[in-house]
Amino acid sequence: MNGSAMIDVRDLSWSFRAADRASLRGVDLTVPQGQTLVLCGASGCGKSTLLRACSGLVPHLHDGRMSGAVRTAGLDVATIGFEGLGRRIGMVSQHPRRQFFADTVIDELVFASENFGIQPSQIAANLDTVVKQLSLAPLLHRRLSTLSGGQQQRVAIAAALVHQPDLLLLDEPTSNLSASAVSEVVDALAAVKATGTTMVIAEHRLHTVAAIADRLMVISDGVVEREWDPFLPTAIHDGELAAHGVRSLSVSAPTIPSAVAWGAGVTGSTGSVSEPRPGVNVRDLTCTADGRTVLDIEYAEFPRGAVTAVVGDNGVGKSTLLRVLAGLQRHRGRVGLDGVAVSRRQRRALTAMVHQDASRQLFFASVASEVAEFAAGISPESVADVLDRFGLGSMADRHPLALSGGQQQRLVMAATSSSDRDVLLFDEPSSGVDRRNLDALVHVMVEAARRGAVVILVTHDDDLLARAADRRLELTAPPAD
Structure with missing residues (x-):
């Protein structure tokens, strides 16, 4: 020694x-x-x-x-x-x-x-x-x-x-x-x-x-x-x-067109609409926590067929926005899908979400069961194909909580990728993800958008932004009450 x-x-x-x-x-x-x-x-x-x-x-x-x-x-x-x-x-x-x-x-x-x-x-x-x-x-x-x-x-x-x-x-x-x-x-x-x-x-x-x-x-x-x-x-x-599967040392901030949005909690408000495009749109959306306004968006739209990235400093309400869209967070204002207002309960059935801490949404006794139970009716062969795509094929029988943090993140992404839901939400999905599996993550989002889903991504990862995002919505902290 x-x-x-x-x-x-x-x-x-x-x-x-x-x-x-x-x-x-x-x-x-x-x-x-x-x-x-x-x-x-x-x-x-x-x-x-x-x-x-x-x-x-x-x-x-x-x-x-x-x-x-x-x-x-x-x-x-x-x-x-x-x-x-x-x-x-x-x-x-x-x-x-x-x-x-x-x-x-x-x-x-x-x-x-x-x-x-x-x-x-x-x-x-x-x-x-x-x-x-x-x-x-x-x-x-x-x-x-x-x-x-x-x-x-x-x-x-x-x-x-x-x-x-x-x-x-x-x-x-x-x-x-x-x-x-x-x-x-x-x-x-x-x-x-x-x-x-x-x-x-x-x-x-x-x-x-x-x-x-x-x-x-x-x-x-x-x-x-x-x-x-x-x-x-x-x-x-x-x-x-x-x-060696290691991510690049050279990463620069990409230039991405702004989403149509405006409000006190939106940076660089842009656009105007007479009729929203197919997809998710929010109007007069506000949320509070501990007596503070944490989200204030007068209008924003997230179209089908595109990956919209939500960016901004820590604590400006990005994850809160995803929880609102998933029906997991109380709020004021209207959330619509394809021009029709959808309740929180309806949103929970329409959305699939990858949370920041993936372990909080793992519920079953095996890796394969997590995918099979998330996508009702999926065949065992399709489950195996999904797991292989994310490098989890050899772990099908392991308990999800015995996986590393990055493997748990990939498992939740694998389950989400097997979903045909209308709205896919990703909250910092590349944390703990190596170069090879970043490729798989980008593929999931791009393919979901291609089939016409609404894909919304919260990330600080410029590499992921450059490869996946079609437009960006930048949030800022609303003015103090």
Whole structure:
């Protein structure tokens, strides 16, 4: 073992209980103090499992079989336990809401520090720094349950920083963030890096963290397949990344025509209509939460036969709009389909939706059952074809909750792709999705639009926007009441 390394992994193998194959197989890894390592690879390749092993969640929280050794901050994770490692580590999971303990933002930010017995004056100073770095002051006294997915992600990152750990483990930290929020997070991580903090980041959107990465490692099927050390973005060809299923380092914001829409909560209001086109349209739509107006659209239309992207900063109401259209959110105003008003109950039967956290919409005991039950009357052969298209064919009999976050996302997309419903809604569908499966996702949306469905996409992913979107609707925060 290397005593000077922050992380030292030797011949690590891990299999989750009842799994038919190992998640990690003979992994060797040394991360020096102060280095930023980025892990990439296909969904389900073992990135998140390796982060958990470095934090002690594997083997102490998860059941399974482990061989080899892991030392983090000089401590043997197999014997030291959480109490010995917690003060040294800050960790952000793929789905931040699952790691929250408090009710409000400010209580969550100080929770770990208070439990570690850090002096109140030091907590206050650390908190002030992190809140400024991530522009969290307006959210401090908000309830966590009222925040958007991107806002929750920023809070989770901030909570991991406040106690000033020696090691940060970040799992898809930019997946639900707007471009401005990504910039803030990366700037904050760069400042932390400058203090000598070690970071290991699992990320599909490599371009978002390229500026702070020292080293890039590709994991495939539980083993280290390729490594660039040092990581020099200009020296890596896109074809080489593509060969490993890794998404491009070169991504630019696409130019997409604006949708027909206007209102206080719409940026760059455009167009006028005498008669709406076939598809979904909303009029005088407003929503409130905690006494605040979170959505205010006087008019917007989402035509059949096109993919309409809904974009904007975190917290401006994009996910709320999708929940309204799916019949899952109370609102004021009218929602119509093909010129006819449709009630919330009717919308629930007409729409299929992929949520940000896919695990919240998985209900059955097997992967195949999720698809079969979603698309009534689908044949077993068609179920198998759908699963194969999303790289899930070998997992048909596995329990959906035993899949990785990216695999769960693909399963929900597979079920949605088998639907013939009139309206398909996608909320940040590319989080946790690798290059190959991004292709499959684009295919699902384009084909649905081609058959005449209404397809509405909420995303911050410029790569996905460029390849799938026909028009864009940009939302902004409505004026304060």
